[in-house]
Amino acid sequence: MPKIAKTLTDLQVKKLTTDGYYAVGGVAGLYLRVVTPNKYWVFRYKLNGKRRDLQFDKYPNVSLKIARERAEDFKKLQKQGIDPIEWRKNKALEAKAQENKAQIASMTFRMMAEAYCKYQIEHERYEEESKDLGLFKGHLKNYIYPIIGDILFQDISYDHIAKILSPIWCEHPALVRKIRSDINGIYAWARALKLTDKESPTTPSVLKNLLPKRPPAAQKNHPMLPVDEIPEFFADLHARLSISARCLEFAILTATRSGNAREAKWVEINFNTKQWIIPAKKMKVSSNGDLIIPLSTEAMAILKELKENSLGYSDYIFPSPIGGGFLSDASLKAVIKTMHFEKIQATGKGYVDPNELDKNGNPRMITAHGTARASFRTWAQDDKLGNNKRFDERIAELCLHHKITDAYNGAYERNEAIKSRTEMMQAWADYCYSGIMRND
Incomplete structure (x- = not known):
């Protein structure tokens, strides 16, 4: 145990100005530590044979009398087998926890x-x-x-x-x-x-017990453009020069979701094989693997023109005019909306799906998704065009990245399928552009 030193007075403690440790007496183990210009109270004790110093308060903020009282409290803890340093740390944590609890309780x-x-x-x-x-x-x-x-x-x-x-x-x-x-x-x-x-x-x-009962949900599909109106729509779309119009055109030509088209990157295009390879992680059903899309002559023409005019500031094929990121979904919707209302003004009828009605019973305006995918799928089996005999529906499903689970699955996912899909995508592009006067 530390020896009980000579008991110092307040005046004597005040006069201690040289750096060092000074036993102040009154309680064994109580010291004043001087680190010019500051003075600190220290309780020195032994725990498991090792000396430990607990610096607990500053002088003169805490007087000699109070320091002795606190040192006595530390000695009592020590006699109970409690480490004063750990006890003080826990007290500080408890105080902080209470402070945090009070602060959190007041948070909106x-x-x-x-x-x-x-x-x-x-x-x-x-x-x-x-x-x-x-x-x-x-x-x-x-x-x-x-x-x-x-x-x-x-x-x-x-x-x-x-x-x-x-x-x-x-x-x-x-x-x-x-x-x-x-x-x-x-x-x-x-x-x-x-x-x-x-x-x-x-x-x-x-x-659900606090909210009204929902009426049965009506099945809604993405409004698509009737197949026989595709050539007229494409002629209108092709004449528009915005990057959003080119993106919509590309999405329809490739029968892809608008998100895949908007987020397409140059690195995904193989100009040698004329293919667009969309990584599986970007697909709605990633377990179906990467999607390889054969690119028609018209789709390649769009890419080549954009590549020639690209300033190289973006990795995206269809970059946003602001910031160089990919286009927003709203940008493609805006193209369709503009075309729709301009057609209403010109002919009295816009680009609508007669089979999809809004809550007022009116035909709904077409969407990029519906036109790129549902219109394509309908065209692929259209009997008026003879496509039901010309194309295999399994090939159309593969073009849409739908999983084929019948016995033909393996065969259609080999190279023969790529050839058939290439033929189908070119035929779709030819039909889309059939209303456009071109000098080939």
């Missing part, structure tokens, strides 16, 4: 959501300008914050979530799922970081 949903966004960006789960983060923030601003933004995070209930979802519950089930997932993600993150122990109030089996 908006504050927690903003902390969540910041964390995701810092840990590179979201890119700051990414589309996904933009959509997430849009859901927060337009649907979530108006209802629960200023309510304490800990107080959010199922009733609050039901109030958010109620206006969109029946007509927008996909949006409902996304918003519920957004809120659930914030709660999952907060629980993982121990910011809350509250369960997410988003369990579907609970929410």
